[in-house]
Amino acid sequence: xxxxxxxxxxxxxxxxAIVSLNCTYxxxxxxxxMWYRQYSRKGPELLMYTYSSGNKEDGRFTAQVxxxxxxxxxxxxxxxxxxxxxxxxxxxxxxxxxYFGTGTSLTVIP
Amino acid sequence: ETGVTQTPRHLVMGMTNKKSxxxxxxxxxxxxxxxxxxxxxxxxxxxxxxxxxxxxxxxxPSRFSPECPNSSHLFLHLHTLQPEDSALYLCASSPHTSxxxxxxxxxxxxxxxxxx
Numbered sequence: 001x002x003x004x005x006x007x008x009x010x011x012x013x014x015x016x017a018i019v020s021l022n023c024t025y026x027x028x029x030x031x032x033x034m035w036y037r038q039y040s041r042k043g044p045e046l047l048m049y050t051y052s053s054g055n056k057e058d059g060r061f062t063a064q065v066x067x068x069x070x071x072x073x074x075x076x077x078x079x080x081x082x083x084x085x086x087x088x089x090x091x092x093x094x095x096x097x098x099y100f101g102t103g104t105s106l107t108v109i110p
Numbered sequence: 111e112t113g114v115t116q117t118p119r120h121l122v123m124g125m126t127n128k129k130s131x132x133x134x135x136x137x138x139x140x141x142x143x144x145x146x147x148x149x150x151x152x153x154x155x156x157x158x159x160x161x162x163x164x165x166x167x168x169x170x171p172s173r174f175s176p177e178c179p180n181s182s183h184l185f186l187h188l189h190t191l192q193p194e195d196s197a198l199y200l201c202a203s204s205p206h207t208s209x210x211x212x213x214x215x216x217x218x219x220x221x222x223x224x225x226x
Contacts, residue, residue: 043217
């Protein structure tokens with residue numbers, strides 16, 4: 001069983017839609033959770049970082065962690081064409097080694 | 111990109127060639143990483159350096175040889191690679207490796223490697 005499972009998509013939505021991206025994991029010891037955005041031909045850039053459970057909001061982005069279900073989500077409100085990218089989840093037990101999902105490819109259609 | 115730079119951006123090499131990938135970080139970080147990113151696979155951590163000392167090697171084949179001469183530079187020396195080594199090689203840096211979760215990693219743009 002993989003440490004982190006993420007649906008690769010592709011996911012295609014109209015501009016303005018609410019996007020929900022998800023990852024599940026098997027290791028209940030994970031306590032650091034991150035979402036990265038990766039544009040084509042670029043390296044991943046950190047979008048959101050969450051410690052333990054709960055929600056975190058930053059502008060149009062909201063990250064949720066449900067440790068009881070081993071499930072994390074990233075919501076994008078009022079999606080824009082510039083949000084078109086691959087979104088990677090990552091998680092860690094100690095903050096040292098991170099385990100990444102395969103990434104979900106998102107296209108926002110104008 | 112000004113934080114973490116990588117050269118070359120693209121590389122095509124034969125299986126008998128020897129080449130090196132270079133990474134430089136301008137963030138004053140103490141830890142640097144090499145990752146391999148293949149299509150439809152998670153990022154694979156290859157090497158971790160902290161203060162120029164290797165602290166982790168995730169059982170990477172010996173045809174990949176890292177070098178960290180100082181905290182700002184990281185190299186990945188390649189020799190006798192296989193076609194399945196074709197991938198995007200990403201360098202990252204972070205302030206430290208010692209946990210806390212705040213040690214978010216900043217990635218370079220990657221080197222797209224094709225082994226023929």
